[in-house]
Amino acid sequence: xxxKKKDMICDCxxxxxxxxxxxxxxxxxxxxxxxxADFFKVLGDSTRVKLMWALDEQELCxxxxxxxxxxxxxxxSHQLRALRExxxxxxxxxxxxxxxxxxxxxxxxxxxxxxxxxxxxxxRGNDKNI
Amino acid sequence: xxxKKKDMICDCxxxxxxxxxxxxxxxxxxxxxxxxADFFKVLGDSTRVKLMWALDEQELCxxxxxxxxxxxxxxxSHQLRALRExxxxxxxxxxxxxxxxxxxxxxxxxxxxxxxxxxxxxxRGNDKNI
DNA sequence: TAGATGATTGAATAGGTATTCAACTAATGG
DNA sequence: CCATTAGTTGAATACCTATTCAATCATCTA
Numbered sequence: 001x002x003x004k005k006k007d008m009i010c011d012c013x014x015x016x017x018x019x020x021x022x023x024x025x026x027x028x029x030x031x032x033x034x035x036x037a038d039f040f041k042v043l044g045d046s047t048r049v050k051l052m053w054a055l056d057e058q059e060l061c062x063x064x065x066x067x068x069x070x071x072x073x074x075x076x077s078h079q080l081r082a083l084r085e086x087x088x089x090x091x092x093x094x095x096x097x098x099x100x101x102x103x104x105x106x107x108x109x110x111x112x113x114x115x116x117x118x119x120x121x122x123x124r125g126n127d128k129n130i
Numbered sequence: 131x132x133x134k135k136k137d138m139i140c141d142c143x144x145x146x147x148x149x150x151x152x153x154x155x156x157x158x159x160x161x162x163x164x165x166x167a168d169f170f171k172v173l174g175d176s177t178r179v180k181l182m183w184a185l186d187e188q189e190l191c192x193x194x195x196x197x198x199x200x201x202x203x204x205x206x207s208h209q210l211r212a213l214r215e216x217x218x219x220x221x222x223x224x225x226x227x228x229x230x231x232x233x234x235x236x237x238x239x240x241x242x243x244x245x246x247x248x249x250x251x252x253x254r255g256n257d258k259n260i
Numbered sequence: 261t262a263g264a265t266g267a268t269t270g271a272a273t274a275g276g277t278a279t280t281c282a283a284c285t286a287a288t289g290g
Numbered sequence: 291c292c293a294t295t296a297g298t299t300g301a302a303t304a305c306c307t308a309t310t311c312a313a314t315c316a317t318c319t320a
Binding site for chain 1: 142143145146149150152153154156157158162163164165166167168169170171172173174175176178179180183184187188190191193194196197198203227236237239240243244245247248249250
């Protein structure tokens with residue numbers, strides 16, 4: 001593939017055209033990259049992280065979660081909806097009460113792997129105060 | 131711990147007080163949960179996902195990345211800054227050109243684990259069209 | 261040294277999102 | 291059947307963030 005300057009919105013000459021072509025061939029289709037970003041986006045909010053962490057320990061109802069995070073049921077419910085749509089949690093209904101729990105262990109692994117990561121970084125000194 | 135209704139902003143009775151207490155004891159301090167959310171937040175953008183994917187394949191300069199994603203150098207540079215601050219990428223300078231690459235393999239693992247996840251979900255049928 | 265190019269930066273803008281509020285549904289119990 | 295409570299939902303708001311634009315720095319070279 002040859003890059004013609006007039007077709008590019010980037011304001012620069014191609015530096016390593018051949019390398020760029022190779023990388024391009026190995027990139028997944030756009031849709032998959034969007035899905036991946038969306039997946040991480042759901043985990044990228046402190047309220048949802050707290051919900052996930054709590055549900056990782058124990059199945060809980062909306063009311064429990066509201067008390068635990070000291071937030072309104074409404075706010076919790078909105079965030080649970082996001083987790084539900086991302087299939088990160090599942091739920092069961094018992095009378096008036098809805099119990100939520102993690103969808104599967106695979107999710108748990110990714111979640112815990114991220115946690116490991118930030119703590120390993122912390123252990124490597126000199127970023128205590130950043 | 132006893133939950134007094136007047137101290138709670140959530141508009142409900144505590145359903146499972148003892149369970150909530152147990153879970154609360156196992157929750158990490160707030161700061162760590164915020165750090166975890168921030169970590170995932172950085173991966174939760176399609177531009178940054180593309181950059182990470184490309185750099186996972188090959189060390190590339192800003193110009194290469196701009197051509198690859200068909201975006202301006204400025205936009206790329208802004209996003210690389212976010213990845214840099216999250217220590218997800220590192221860089222080296224060679225004359226005018228700045229080469230970026232993934233910070234370490236650990237990041238790579240998390241990144242690829244997330245990718246596995248969305249594809250496994252896809253394979254489990256009946257969500258092709260959602 | 262002046263011009264050109266790679267890269268970064270800050271301000272502005274437009275689009276996205278978390279929480280609140282009020283209204284609502286569903287289930288329970290008197 | 292009515293009051294109460296768990297939970298959900300939609301609209302509004304306030305905050306956040308990705309990209310653009312213009313200006314700037316740094317490096318190379320003619």
